Amino acid sequence: MNSDGHVIEAAGLRRGYRGGFEAVSGITFSVGRGELFALLGTNGAGKTSTVELLEGLALPSAGTVHVLGRDPYRERAAVRPRIGVMLQEGGFPSDLTAAETVRMWAGCTSHARPAGEALELVGLGRRSGVRVKQLSGGERRRLDLALALLGRPEVLFLDEPTTGLDAEGRRDTWQLVRELRDAGTTVVLTTHYLEEAESLADRLAIMHAGRIVATGTPDEVTASRPSRIRFVLPREVPASRLPLTLRAAADGQRVEIRTRELQRSLGELLRWADESGVRLDRLDARSASLEEAFLEIARPGTDTELAGAL
Numbered sequence: 001m002n003s004d005g006h007v008i009e010a011a012g013l014r015r016g017y018r019g020g021f022e023a024v025s026g027i028t029f030s031v032g033r034g035e036l037f038a039l040l041g042t043n044g045a046g047k048t049s050t051v052e053l054l055e056g057l058a059l060p061s062a063g064t065v066h067v068l069g070r071d072p073y074r075e076r077a078a079v080r081p082r083i084g085v086m087l088q089e090g091g092f093p094s095d096l097t098a099a100e101t102v103r104m105w106a107g108c109t110s111h112a113r114p115a116g117e118a119l120e121l122v123g124l125g126r127r128s129g130v131r132v133k134q135l136s137g138g139e140r141r142r143l144d145l146a147l148a149l150l151g152r153p154e155v156l157f158l159d160e161p162t163t164g165l166d167a168e169g170r171r172d173t174w175q176l177v178r179e180l181r182d183a184g185t186t187v188v189l190t191t192h193y194l195e196e197a198e199s200l201a202d203r204l205a206i207m208h209a210g211r212i213v214a215t216g217t218p219d220e221v222t223a224s225r226p227s228r229i230r231f232v233l234p235r236e237v238p239a240s241r242l243p244l245t246l247r248a249a250a251d252g253q254r255v256e257i258r259t260r261e262l263q264r265s266l267g268e269l270l271r272w273a274d275e276s277g278v279r280l281d282r283l284d285a286r287s288a289s290l291e292e293a294f295l296e297i298a299r300p301g302t303d304t305e306l307a308g309a310l
């Protein structure tokens, strides 16, 4: 860890693949101790390519990365025992039971938790004697997580940890991840579930085409997006009668107002409607969500300049 308390520091990170394609195009970010940092992005945005650099599985083509103050690739022997990695595909021998799988991994892990404890942590205590091939997809994800937690890691990398889990399994995993974070574990999470990032992350970064295009707390990322008010005007009231300050995009009688001051705009609209005796049908006012911020970035044709305005 450096003197600023950052457990992970990436600066100007690039990763090119053979053939010249650059999947990570110069990204800079840091993660503090005990922080839960989520990396979001469209398919192919470069999340896995980035996380592999942090895990020391590959060398960047440019830039630097430090995990716990060291180079995770060149100083792998020092870094590896202190990190836990949950990959997208575990790939276990399918004839071993869950407990045998954990014990096999424990043999390669320093200061490993007892197998039973690791399985209990992820809610697989009662499934310890079941062969991996007989576990459900969601149970296999939990086994992946048990292996990542085996060495009591200081930094935990979770690559789409809840894919394939049902709603209850997802909530249980979120609770466990929160408990680990509260106990001081630094967590880097990649996910496709915006709700997961919104609910878990202290800070997040949205990647698009190899770059970070928005970063901050979930509130900061969404606060920069406008809120929306929608309603339908009665047939006899044209949208041109709306006050000028409510710059409205109208499609016939359907009106959508985008505003950065939801309370003020809504107040003004309601006063106008009241004074003019106009009934606003299907009135709906909502703050921007992380999903909206994300969709704006992911929309085809969006370039990083637009997204960079987030």
Ligand SMILES: Nc1ncnc2c1ncn2[C@@H]1O[C@H](COP(=O)(O)OP(=O)(O)OP(=O)(O)O)[C@@H](O)[C@H]1O
Pocket (backbone or CB within 6 Å): 017, 018, 021, 023, 041, 042, 043, 044, 045, 046, 047, 048, 049, 050
């Ligand atoms: N070994 C490789 N050789 C060449 N290109 C690759 C290689 N691995 C990944 N890529 C490309 O790099 C880009 C980023 O891939 P990456 O897996 O990092 O994205 P991601 O954000 O994790 O995507 P997803 O959400 O789909 O998992 C993609 O266009 C992918 O096709």
